Amino acid sequence: MRWIFVDRFVTLEKGRYAKAVKNVSMGEEHLHDHFPSYPVMPNSLIIEALAQTGGLLAGHSTDFREKVILAKIERAEFFRMVTPGDQMVLEVRIVENREEGCKVIGEVSVNGTRVASATLMFVNLSSNQAKGWKAENFVFTKEFLALLGVTRLNGSWQVNGLKESREGKPAL
């Protein structure tokens, strides 16, 4: 089972913006070693959480036909540490989009305070030299999608229980 670093999607504007949350918990074993007596969410995993949020937004924009993978981390900044008990709010916005891939800006906050920011680039494997890759989508497996409440209803993909447009003061 893959590491899933998103707990729930809150908002999804197809092809444009998404907001999701991830709760940081002492139940996550990697925190016991990072660091012993001082659990801190590793920055690389904060990026992973943003990448999963952004990747799902990107995948949803093409109805999960593409195998979307993270290809480049252009910029990543970390402002505050994230610790168990925090709920990370992950916001992503697609700023460039082409058939070959897209660029996403992501912001992470905890209780309204900015903790991290990154610019990520994704590529669509299926449409780029997909020789040798399996035909079925190994990125957006049924498992992964089901866990995030993504289902197919009446011919279109839906993410359950979420708002389709932003409210309040989103970072993006």
Next chain:
Amino acid sequence: MVDKDEIFGKVKECLAEALGVEEDDVKLDASLTGDLGAESIDFLDIVFRLEKTFNIKIPRGDLFPENILASPEFVKDGKLTPQGVEELKRRMPHADLTGFEKSPNVAELPNLFTVNMIVKYVEQKVKSPSASK
């Protein structure tokens, strides 16, 4: 009317940011992969930045042709066939193929992607935006 120096200046900026190199290293005859350390993923980033900076549309495969080597009639024993070279000229009219033609080794194909090639492409695009290639 935008002149070549201005275009070169902005292309330098785009490449420096995309590839994480100093602007001074981005010389006209520098090859993206050989001299500037570009990888295939960087080509997409470069396209994003060029489109945004110059407000042009770069159709897929226009600047960086894909699958040149797909057909067997174009490649033989690690070299491009005469048909292969013709196809390459057709697909990359803004590249300088004179050196490459003498010894068209497939392995040396990436060296054709130079900064000058990009500058020439952008120049032509800025003059006539609707033309492809």
